[in-house]
Amino acid sequence: MKKIALQYPKIKYPMLLWLMAITACFTACRKEKADVRKDNRANTATRPLSTSRIINLAGYNQVAANGNTLTDPVVRDPNEVGGDRSTGTDFFPKNGYLEKSWQIPQELFGKTEGLEFKFGYIGPSSFGPREFTMPAIRETYNKPMDYYLLPTQMANGLPNYVRVERSVVQPSKADHFKIRIINLTSPITTAVASPRGPIESLVGPVTLTYADGTPVSAQTSNITNEQQTSDYVELPYGSYQFKVLTANGRQVPGASPTDGTFGVIDPPTSTVGISLNGTVTSAKLTFAPMMSYQPGGVYTIVVTPCNFNYLQNSILQASGAFQNAFHIVTDVSAPANTTYCRVQGVNALPGNDQVGFKINGQPLSAGLGYGEASAYSSYIQGDYTIDAVNAAGNVLASISQTFRNNQNYTLWLYPDAAGKAQILFVPNNLSGMVSVGGTPQDGSQGIVTTNYAFNKRFLNFSPDNPYITFTYDNGRPVSANMQPGVLKIGEPYNNEILLFYRAYEVMAYRSAPDVVPGTWARDIEVLKSVSFVANPALYTTPGRDIPIQEPGIYTVALIGRSGAGVPDAEKAKLIIVKHNK
Template identity: 50%
Template sequence: MITNIPGRLLVPRSFAQTLCLLVLMVGFTACKKEINDNRPDNRVTTVNRAPSATRIVNMGGYVDVVANGEKLTSYVYRSPNDPDAFKYTGTAYFPEDGRLGSSWQIPQDLFRKDGTLLLKLDADRANGSLPELTIKDDYQHPKDYYLLLSQHLAEGQPDYVEIERGVTQPSRPDHFKIRILNLCAKPKEDIISPRGQIEDLTGPVSLAYADGLPVSDKTTNISVAQRVSEYIELPYGAYQFKVLTADGRQIPGAAALSPDNRLIDPPTSSIGLASNGEVVLSDLTFAPVISYQAGGIYTIVVAPYSFDYLVSAQEQRGGAIQNGFRVITDVSAPPNTTYFRLQGCNVLPGSGGVSFRVNGNVLVRQLAYGQPSSYGNYVQGNTRVEALNAAGAVLAAAEYTLRPGQNYTAWLYPDVQGGAKLVLVVNELSGQLYSAGTVNNGSNGGLVFKQVREDFMFDRRFLNLSQDIPYLTFTFGNGLSAGTAAVNLQPGIPVTTSPYIHNNTLLYHPYEIMAYRSAPDVVPGAWAKDITVLNSDRFVARRELYEAVHRAVPTQEPGIFTIALIGRTGKDVPAAEKAKMIIVKHNR
């Protein structure tokens, strides 16, 4: 309460109350501290530069950029023998290493008021430099400038090619768009190789699936004069696209993750290997297996590149100029938070034609015994999968919660009593795996694992879907172990921990896969002589792809496969239902 006394100040009745109020105010002030976020900012650059609609696609090894007379890179020529030959200081526009990389979305702030940009690009001493080019940014018509190998390396090759880039999303949200761009040219100089001259891969080119069958009429026989095809739309998924010449020969991929896959045999463009004092050929032409995502837009560009080749088993050289192809991402796909892929496979003996239904929608009708269906794309979440006989009655059904971005196979198989059952298996198609290494840091015994990605994989997983063999072990020839993921497999129970066997080491030699009746304490067990041995050439989809151009058929082809034992054993089993191994390939 405040007392009003004439001629005096108004004061609180209690001085103690005032003192308490002052103490509280000081306390609150003292407690108010500035909160500092001391977390480090590890971004290469913190400058937010808006991108233009114009992109540089660097296929000629250019490293130095001068824009409107200002040097944007830190490249300086050093001798290749210099230990710091490839070390450059980051710059404002190229903060990682100060050099032009494989592609560059030009920032808007580099364009002048009239919307133009004057660019000059330099490579090393071998490739020289480009004349200055004036670029105009056009938001309505996004452009790519493909910088090509120097003219003194390839005949009739322009310094660069201007191509309009598609940015319109696919008409179906679970599809991607792809096209082919033909910038082929003939090398000006031949190379010296004991195997012969480098082959001629010029002329019209066509886009094909892994088995060599054409993808579309719109991406077939694209000439150098036409240059670029229309975009076509395909369901998202894992593909191994191949590029074929007019007579059906394969053009090698030019951006392999593994250095071994960048080696070519000059007369055939196939992958070679130095082994035991000689050059061994795989008879395979490198083409990457890539997951093309829903909503993405891609260009496969064919142009001259510099490849490595084996002169002998002791010497490897670079500088073989040959036409190769790269996959360029025109528009990156958004994260897939919606769709998964699923196929059915009928391995139920005596079932005849089987239909698969997913959430009431037909995936495939009348699927024959021993055959997989094509894939369907579905929205993630609670999913009911059904298998129906020819009369439409449900043989087996199961409900799952299925996740986006995953690839599944629903196998219809017999349980131990012979009844129909469904098992869903997740297929890993990303190429991601963990590689073991060592580091001297005193922890974990020095053993470390790092995540790596493969783009030319030979991945095999094994399944036992026969009701008559309680324990099954798969081996290579003569009982050679195929790994723990192939040991003592029980009917309908897939291995889920490290389920794939990566047998790239067998790439250059034929091999066999054998079935053994095993037991928990007996491995591999007794060879199942009644089950036909599976030869490695069964992994070749179409022999005609090689034979039609007079090439040797390889021992196998890359991809992600499931090898499943299906059928019955015994004397009274019909021939069509006898136990056998089948191969299901999950990428196209």
């Protein structure tokens, strides 16, 4: 058989090298395709911003600049499908409405001699703000300005707006934030039909305080309407519940609660209004939001009239009413906290006073009595050695621990079953989040977040009580079978928000893995709800009733010893540690 020779085209050597080079190039340049990520911003255009800002506290939703309308002016019937939605515009792409805070784009100033704004309101409410035109403003790059629009329709003596310079300079200390207060209070002109009485007067000088009524600083105290604006003060970053007090000690309510329940006020006291047992009454608490103030942030608290609801009768029919209230405005947004955490220590070691904690050899606290908690300090994330020392400086216990950024920790010094001192490192959740039913295992667990939390966790540091179940006085367990020095797995906090309706007690039961709640520990004094009120004088000074409890993020801990021969000072007891200020 004759073999057939296969014929291949001849390729010259230079051409072969060229083909090999092209193939190698395509192979080397081939890359995996990156995930395509959708930009969900309403407006993706780059738009440089000026240093001038509109702070809209009056409820305007329409604005025109030099005669050009920037918002959506179409009136829609709210009863129609989609009638509550507006069409986005170039400057307000989200819904076409002027928002609470608007930093004016540079392009609007352009080369004009001034920028004249006309503000208005379109909507179903008859209480909307009156239309007004702001005199022409100019951009001042070296002096960032805020223009606060005020609700003149329900108050006497308020101008349509005020012009206030703001700081864009970050705090001098990297782990601090800056805050100030602006007094734009005004007498309220409208009457209410509340069975509880007329609206109280909250005008005159105001003072910025912590949650317990302690003034923040002399610079933010007794700020008059004439002075208007305080200086900024610097504070360590953390979770705070700031309050605003009048000269006679009355609490000014906060605006914009995340839970609408707290947007209902009792007119004669400005507290949270409720209907209880068929009667319109007061919860005895004035709403003030809890908030995380991060390192590098700059904030303003401004007090001016705000629209609330109040109860006209016990069947929850509500109507609108204005009252002076405080808003929290962010002047400079804090960068992500990638560096700092907050740490405190608690002495739960019976028979040991004047205890201190050292972190990498430097004191966190000193002189802590038995059952006392230290103030917080800031630390940079990293690995640390933690020592608990007595008054003589001798080490009682020591651990090594990693601190992570943007976290809050408590160091608990306590005795183990043998009486040896131990340190338990406990992360705290100050976000206000809590589970509301379901289980995390099957994904059905619901989580809610509030800026007015009544969150409590329970811990056992008593070595003579191997299992403790905490209950309220109705017998319902809230934390079962807590072992000494052992953290609860899963969601550790209980949000007892409804308990401000009635007084209650926290009780300790000696339980067992198969017996809950067990036997009431009569030797451990019950903890009354009023124990969660830090400073009763905050309420009694202006002639108010002491509330059932105060909001906050708390740890309730059983500390001490049980049994015969235990000194009275060391007997088991319940203590409260509050983690927000």
